[in-house]
Amino acid sequence: MKNSKAKQALPILVLTVVVLIAVSVLSFTHDITKAAIAEQKDNKVKNMLKEMFPSIENYKYEDNLYTISSQDDIIGYAFLASGQGYGGEIEILVGLEDENTVKSIIIISQTETPGIGARITEKSFTSQFVNLPIDDIALSRDGGKIDALTGATISSNATVNAVRETSIEKVRLIKEVP
C-alpha cells in the first residue's frame, strides 16, 4: 500500500522538480539579459529618432509621445501608431515636424504578405509621407496624397489610417499642453 502510493506520487514529484528547475533557469536568464534587452530597445528608439531628426539632442517621453528637442527648442514630435493590416498588426513610428506636418514615418514591424503588402516598408511608399500636411494623409482615391501600393490596398489603407488617426489624436494632445 505504502509502496504503491509512493509510486503514484513519483511522476508528480518528478514533473514538479523539472518545472521548478526550468523556472529557476528561466528567471536566471531573464535577470542576466534584462538590462541588455532594455538597452537594445532604448538604442533602437534612439537610432530611429536620430534617423528622423538628425539634429536631435535630447528627447522626452511622456504620454506615449516623444518630444524632440535641440538646444532647448522643440524640433518635433514622434509617437507610435498601429493598425490592423492584411496579415496582422502594423506598427509605425510617426514623426511630426509641427502640429500640421508629418516629418516622416518608419514602419517598425509588420507581417504583411512578402512581395505585396510588405512593400509598405519600402522607401517608395514611406517617402510619400515626408513633409506631408496632416490633412492630406489619405489614399489618393479618398482625396489624399498617398498612392496605394498595387495589389495591396488593405496594407496601404491600414498604414494611412493609422498614421492619420494617431496624428490627429496626438496633435490634440500637443495643443493642450502649451
Next chain:
Amino acid sequence: MTRWRKDFLKGIIVSNPVFVLVLGLCPTLAISTSIDNALGMTMGVTIVLLGSNIIISAIRKIIPNSVRIPVFIVIIASFVTIVSLTFQAYFPDIYESLGIFLPLIVVNCIVLGRAEVFASKNSVFYSIADALGVAIGFMLALLIISFIRQLLGTGALTIFGNELFSLPGLVEHPLSIFIQAPGAFLVIALLMALFKHTGVIE
C-alpha cells in the same frame, strides 16, 4: 562510431523530417518564403533540438513514463525562451528577422518528435548525432522549398539584403501565389512527389 554515423546520417535524407516524416509542416509552410527565414529558422531549431535532445537523453532514466510528454514540453519551451531572450539581448538583428518564428519552435513537432522517438530511448552521445542529422535534414528541406518559393514568388533571389540574381520578366510580374500559403502546399507536394518518383526518398 559507425552507429554514431548512422544515427547522424539518417536524419538528412532517409528519414528527412519534412519530406519523409512529414513533421513540422506548420513552421515549414509559414517561413519558407525566403532563404533568410529558412536560415534563421534552421539556426533556432538546431540550438533548441540539440539542447533538448541532450537534456532529455541525460535524464531519460528518471522521467516516469506517464509524465514524459509534459516534461519534454517544459524542457523544449525553456530552451526556446532562453534562446529567444539571449538573441534579443545580444543579437538584436537576428532576433528581429526571426520575429514570430522563434516562439513557433515550441510547437515544432520535429523537436518533440525527436525527444519522444529518439532522445528518450538513447544515450546523450547518440542523441547529439540524431539532433545534428535531423537539423541538417530540416535545413536542406527548408532551403530547397524557400529557394523555389522566393525565386518564383518575387522573381529574384535575395540573401541578407544582397540580391544574387533576378529573372527578367518575373521581377515585373512575379508569380506571387508561390509566396503565399497555397504556393507552399504546391511546392512541398510537388517536391515530395518528385523525390519519391526519382527514388531519392522512399
